[in-house]
Amino acid sequence: MKADTDTTAQRPNQRPELAAIDDETMRGVLRKMHLIRKFEEAAEASYMRGLIHGTMHLSIGQEASAVGSTLPLKAEDYILSTHRGHGHCIAKGADPARMFAEFFGKENGYCKGRGGSMHIADVEGGNLGANGIVGGGLPIAVGVGMSIKAQKLDRVAVVFFGDGASNEGAFHEALNMASIWKLPILFVCENNKYGMSMDVSRAMAVPNVADRAVAYAMPGIIVDGNDLPAVAAVAREAAERARSGGGPTLIECKTYRLRGHSKSDRNLYRTKEEIEEWRNRCPIRRLEAELVAHGRFTPEELMTIEEAAQAEIDAALEFAKASPDPDPKDLTRDVYAD
Amino acid sequence: MSTLTEAAVESAVRELTYAEAIREALAIAMEADERVFLFGEDVGVYGGAFGVSGDLVHRFGPDRVIDTPISELGIAGAAVGAAITGMRPVLEIQFSDFVTLAMEQIVNQAAKIRFMFGGKAKVPMVVRLPGGSGTGAAAQHSQSLEAWFAHVPGLKVIQPSTPHDAKGMLLAAIDDPNPVLIFEHKLLYKTKGHVPEGDYRVPIGKAAVRREGRDLTIVGSSIMAVRAVAAAEKLAQEGIDAEVIDLRSLRPIDFDTIAASVRKTHRLLVVYEGVKTMGIGAEISAMIAESDVFDFLDAPIIRLGGAEVPLPYNPVLEKAAVPQEENILEAARRLARGEA
Numbered sequence: 210m211k212a213d214t215d216t217t218a219q220r221p222n223q224r225p226e227l228a229a230i231d232d233e234t235m236r237g238v239l240r241k242m243h244l245i246r247k248f249e250e251a252a253e254a255s256y257m258r259g260l261i262h263g264t265m266h267l268s269i270g271q272e273a274s275a276v277g278s279t280l281p282l283k284a285e286d287y288i289l290s291t292h293r294g295h296g297h298c299i300a301k302g303a304d305p306a307r308m309f310a311e312f313f314g315k316e317n318g319y320c321k322g323r324g325g326s327m328h329i330a331d332v333e334g335g336n337l338g339a340n341g342i343v344g345g346g347l348p349i350a351v352g353v354g355m356s357i358k359a360q361k362l363d364r365v366a367v368v369f370f371g372d373g374a375s376n377e378g379a380f381h382e383a384l385n386m387a388s389i390w391k392l393p394i395l396f397v398c399e400n401n402k403y404g405m406s407m408d409v410s411r412a413m414a415v416p417n418v419a420d421r422a423v424a425y426a427m428p429g430i431i432v433d434g435n436d437l438p439a440v441a442a443v444a445r446e447a448a449e450r451a452r453s454g455g456g457p458t459l460i461e462c463k464t465y466r467l468r469g470h471s472k473s474d475r476n477l478y479r480t481k482e483e484i485e486e487w488r489n490r491c492p493i494r495r496l497e498a499e500l501v502a503h504g505r506f507t508p509e510e511l512m513t514i515e516e517a518a519q520a521e522i523d524a525a526l527e528f529a530k531a532s533p534d535p536d537p538k539d540l541t542r543d544v545y546a547d
Numbered sequence: 548m549s550t551l552t553e554a555a556v557e558s559a560v561r562e563l564t565y566a567e568a569i570r571e572a573l574a575i576a577m578e579a580d581e582r583v584f585l586f587g588e589d590v591g592v593y594g595g596a597f598g599v600s601g602d603l604v605h606r607f608g609p610d611r612v613i614d615t616p617i618s619e620l621g622i623a624g625a626a627v628g629a630a631i632t633g634m635r636p637v638l639e640i641q642f643s644d645f646v647t648l649a650m651e652q653i654v655n656q657a658a659k660i661r662f663m664f665g666g667k668a669k670v671p672m673v674v675r676l677p678g679g680s681g682t683g684a685a686a687q688h689s690q691s692l693e694a695w696f697a698h699v700p701g702l703k704v705i706q707p708s709t710p711h712d713a714k715g716m717l718l719a720a721i722d723d724p725n726p727v728l729i730f731e732h733k734l735l736y737k738t739k740g741h742v743p744e745g746d747y748r749v750p751i752g753k754a755a756v757r758r759e760g761r762d763l764t765i766v767g768s769s770i771m772a773v774r775a776v777a778a779a780e781k782l783a784q785e786g787i788d789a790e791v792i793d794l795r796s797l798r799p800i801d802f803d804t805i806a807a808s809v810r811k812t813h814r815l816l817v818v819y820e821g822v823k824t825m826g827i828g829a830e831i832s833a834m835i836a837e838s839d840v841f842d843f844l845d846a847p848i849i850r851l852g853g854a855e856v857p858l859p860y861n862p863v864l865e866k867a868a869v870p871q872e873e874n875i876l877e878a879a880r881r882l883a884r885g886e887a
């Protein structure tokens with residue numbers, strides 16, 4: 210990502226977080242946000258049509274936190290993701306075609322059809338995996354941080370987790386260790402207000418997940434998780450601190466999941482009005498409106514980006530459908546390394 | 548005796564799903580005993596991840612049907628603390644796989660407190676664990692870990708296969724002064740069966756003979772008992788008369804019922820969803836081998852267990868990884884022919 214002062218200076222009327230992202234980078238940002246949204250819409254449609262068995266967790270409405278938090282990352286940096294991980298995966302640069310193939314349980318999916326939506330990993334691309342266990346990635350991130358430090362690599366790890374995960378013991382143990390050892394980790398909490406049906410205000414004794422950083426002597430930063438430039442700015446600063454030996458940061462992106470928790474959610478714990486209110490804060494439309502208002506992109510240019518993303522997703526879906534199923538004779542392959 | 552009243556006929560044929568039967572047991576226990584409460588992740592207005600608690604929160608209020616944070620270790624510990632201080636907690640672990648986060652409290656605390664305290668405490672808690680494969684939930688949401696717990700003295704482990712038993716065994720579990728783990732197979736929740744009204748108990752530690760037969764014995768529990776019964780009906784058409792034993796409890800295990808059956812049939816097939824090696828089949832086989840029943844065997848015992856693999860996501864692979872009805876049929880035919 211280019212964030213040089215020259216380009217920033219050329220955009221004096223824009224807030225610094227927005228001005229810091231040049232047009233070329235912004236194109237990539239928009240493309241990824243659309244890819245995430247459309248990937249999940251297509252996943253949902255496939256599910257509804259009975260083409261998918263198993264479950265899935267959609268992050269529709271949370272695209273800015275996934276793309277913003279990973280914007281300062283380099284290819285060799287790591288992420289650890291969650292059950293709601295399609296967005297993180299695409300944000301880190303995964304190929305939607307191989308993601309769909311995994312979703313369809315196909316042999317050429319990222320995990321050869323053995324993992325499915327909840328376990329997509331792209332180890333070569335630095336994505337150390339989604340996780341079916343709430344909070345499961347947090348202690349793993351500590352080990353990744355130790356490894357980066359031991360090998361003296363110029364890398365950071367971003368570990369995503371939900372507000373609900375911050376109630377697991379694993380969260381507290383991980384933050385403490387990351388802090389005492391000054392590990393290069395960004396703990397990115399996507400606080401979407403609910404852990405399944407449990408409202409954060411009923412599940413936590415403090416109002417913000419970020420408040421918990423105090424106990425572990427690391428910065429705890431709250432950011433509007435539906436504001437991409439704001440998330441990216443916070444993540445950039447945290448990544449710089451991590452790279453320069455300053456240790457971990459806890460970032461809390463306040464956001465909202467517009468879909469149910471999973472396929473079986475009847476939304477009994479929240480109101481239509483609340484969902485509607487957040488729909489109006491769509492992170493994609495909001496960013497687009499700001500870009501148009503500042504004359505950085507025309508509506509036509511934005512449409513072209515969106516259509517290209519749709520075409521990419523359509524092709525990815527076709528690729529997955531046409532892909533081969535695993536062969537049952539390989540059932541016990543890959544349980545142990547040779 | 549007069550003819551059955553209409554209400555009695557109704558209740559004689561009344562069918563509930565397995566999930567409804569559990570809910571009814573919970574409601575009966577909570578109505579009868581103020582000390583009983585249900586807690587777990589999303590058991591309140593959401594109604595439980597598998598809809599088991601349903602409307603209970605509206606009937607008993609949020610103080611007795613309690614939504615908890617996602618803190619399995621913490622909530623398992625809370626169940627222990629409540630149980631040793633006079634309550635009768637029923638804890639739902641959302642997917643049985645997540646019990647791995649709660650092992651410490653269940654294995655080191657709940658199972659041992661009474662013993663360690665010289666018999667001076669009771670731990671009357673129930674842990675409900677939806678488990679098993681077949682829903683495409685992949686490796687971390689599909690396991691059958693019941694054998695792990697059956698290895699721990701101090702715990703009781705049950706696995707009902709029918710709505711009738713689910714209700715009666717859960718009521719027995721809530722009444723039991725010990726920690727009881729009830730493994731509920733997710734694929735069974737929607738199955739229907741006759742469930743009597745009111746309070747009744749199905750004792751923990753007693754197997755049920757689901758089908759009598761002379762040629763061979765099939766032992767299984769939970770969904771494997773259901774599949775074994777279905778397979779036995781088909782075997783009957785081929786002239787193979789299989790006896791099916793629904794184990795229902797793993798700890799304590801009802802070896803007498805198995806032994807009596809094998810003395811009669813001389814052939815044993817053990818079917819279980821958990822991974823084959825070091826599992827329930829090994830234990831039952833060893834019990835036979837160590838006893839006089841061994842002399843009655845006319846063929847080697849066959850164990851039909853889960854494949855040595857984490858549960859795969861792909862539906863074809865997922866089915867291939869756990870015993871299906873076809874596999875039971877095939878194994879039973881081999882056993883009847885005397886092939887190992």
Ligand SMILES: Cc1ncc(C[n+]2csc(CCOP(=O)(O)OP(=O)(O)O)c2C)c(N)n1
Pocket residue numbers: 292293341342343344370371372373374375401403404405470588617619641645648
């Ligand atoms: C250890 C564990 N407990 C419970 C679950 C079931 N579960 C899956 S996601 C979820 C809610 C998680 O909430 P949060 O961490 O806030 O993430 P979100 O789903 O909101 O993205 C629950 C209860 C699980 N997968 N793992």
